Amino acid sequence: MADWTETYRPTTLSAVRGNDKARDALRNWAERWEDHRKAAIVHGSPGVGKTSAAHALAADMGWPVMELNASDDRQADVIKRVAGEASKTGTLTAGGSGRRLVILDEADNFHGNADYGGAREVTRVVKEATQPVVLVANEFYDMSNTLRNACETIEFRDVSKRSIVPVLRDICRREGVEYDEAALEAIADSTSGDLRSAVNDLQAVAEETDRLTVEDVVTGERDRTEGIFEYLDTLLKNASAEEALKASYDVDETPDELLNWVEDNVPKEYAGGELADAYEFLSQADRWLGRVRATQEYTYWRYASDNLTAGVAASRREPKGGWTRYGPPSYWRKLGQTRSTRDRRDSIARRVADAEGTSLATARRELLPYLSAMTHHCRNRDLTVRMAAAYGLDASELSFITGSGADTNKVGSIVEDAADLVAEQAVEKGGNAFFDAGDPSPDDTGDGSETAESDETAAESGDGQVTLGATLEDAAGADGEDTVTDSEGDGSANQTDDPGSASAHDEDDGQSGLSDFF
Structure with a gap:
């Protein structure tokens, strides 16, 4: 079918x-x-x-x-x-x-x-x-x-019962289904304004019987959540404490979310003593929710729900009437307005956490405030440079921590110095990681012949490198002879550059590759 x-x-x-x-x-x-x-x-x-x-x-x-x-x-x-x-x-x-x-x-x-x-x-x-x-x-x-x-x-809006029943009646006539009017009304009642569900229920019952009667309609109460605005209207205007608590079971909101909704909208209905009493119950609910966050014991939710539903309803001194324009919590609006700031904070905290081997929460809650205090407005310049270098901060991230303007010359110069420091540390910590005397020369063709430019490149490289684990200050001898550092540590730190010496050539070639890398 x-x-x-x-x-x-x-x-x-x-x-x-x-x-x-x-x-x-x-x-x-x-x-x-x-x-x-x-x-x-x-x-x-x-x-x-x-x-x-x-x-x-x-x-x-x-x-x-x-x-x-x-x-x-x-x-x-x-x-x-x-x-x-x-x-x-x-x-x-x-x-x-x-x-x-x-x-x-x-x-x-x-x-x-x-x-x-x-x-x-x-x-x-x-x-x-x-x-x-x-x-x-x-x-x-x-x-x-x-x-x-x-x-x-x-x-x-939800479709009313008087609009649903004619639709069901028309479908029955087209499908040749005999029915009792009371059966169609029972289906419309059970679907609570959901026309699509009413049609689905009608089809399910019609497939099992020749004539639709009230006894055949055993759909029961449909699991359907109540809208938050309808619930606020019920809670704040006329529901008793028990009714408010039971109605909250059908609201698809956690106690944390429901607290935000009630907190922002209760002043639109309550005033004076009843408003003070309502806020007292809301503060009690917030304490219970704090215990949930601290202990992860979600059974405390029931006590929070009791206070923010039954408690708020009990605070009402008299029924309220008329129509009220309820709105979403201002807390959500504030979160939206600060989202870019929080994203930048979390990005920095994640980098700090990775570098320091700690959790993101710890970096955000404990480390960032210390970094901010120590480098406030970049006053400790050397520390600020080292911080920017350690965590790879750009100008906007650095200004976020220090409180300085991202486009100021001071922040720009610190970011540049941090980049230079990173480059220097890469050279110092690299040591001999980028060359090995035992490796074949990149210019080696594999057949024993090498290019004529190898010796010249090696000489230039020897002058250009200052510190790489071992200091190359004596790379150029007083007599003008080119020398190289013994990376193997065998005692022959200075050797005369001899094109016929394979050892000298290998060292020269390694230095050439390192100079090209940097």
Whole structure:
């Protein structure tokens, strides 16, 4: 049997049920696209018809569709190659004025290191697109501020029971399924606004019976999370302590995340004594979460949850009413604003940790503050130079630690001196690592004949090298005869350069190779 969700997917926007306002906003966005040329973010709970509405829009506008699923292809190069090119290229064979619709499904999955630059590339594609782009997302606030601000936003709400039942009734008639009206209402009740799940449940029950009755509908309570905004409305306005705690079980947020949400939004409802009491409970929750972080004992989460849900609800002196605009935690916004600074700090700390053989956390928490204090504003210049050389710091990283401007002459000269110091240390520590008297000469042809330039090169090299384990200050004798250092340590430190001497020639040739390397 074919999948009914695909068989009865809306082919025109007018067939999209339960979100008339969002449907009209989406059509209006498409019709005005030539004027604003902005992408659209269509967001809402799973199963409410977001992707179906985007495809129906394309059908209404006569636009071919290019769809990319963010869960499958999140790397920046894939986004750039597929979505980027599609958003800039129309079609000559279909679509009004060569238009095509680019649909990027599950766009809220572009976050974290797993995307390999995908989130940044999506933002760039949206800003530079010359074709209409629709981003479909379940969690609107999981997307970056930059991306959200670059797009028009259209919210699809949960489909009401009175909108779901007619859809189920129509499918039953088309499929020839006999039904009781109460059975369809029971399916609509159990799916909590998820139209796609309601259709799936209807098909599953219809395949097992000739006539649909309430007794056949035993889908039970669907495992569906409650949105954070709906929960805040419940918690802060009218729920009892017990109701607030039980409702939190359906919220897909950890206690740490939920604490941030409640902390920022409670002043929008509470004031005076009830606000003070609510913050007291939140402080208790924060203490328990601190114990979790310190001991990794996650059973303490229950005590944190009790305080930040039941405790906050119990602080309310009277029910609240009306509509309130809740917002995401300011803590997240601050993290976004300081992300580049934290990335630079972690990059430096990682290098320090590798060099000193310690953990990244220790380098970040204990070593970087000491380095910063000792080299504040580069006042201890010699120490600052040695620090920059030891950890390979560039101008921006050095200024981050010392607090100096990255483009100042002082920082620039320190970075240059650090590079010189690294080069000197490489020479000093290299010793004889780059040549060996026993190795055949690079100029040796293998048949016993050598080039006539070997002796001249060896003489030049002998003058040029100052220190390499053993000092070559006496490389040139007072009588003008060229000499070489005995790298074998056999006592013959100075030998007259004799073209006929194989030993002398091998040493000269080794020095020539080292001089070329540096």
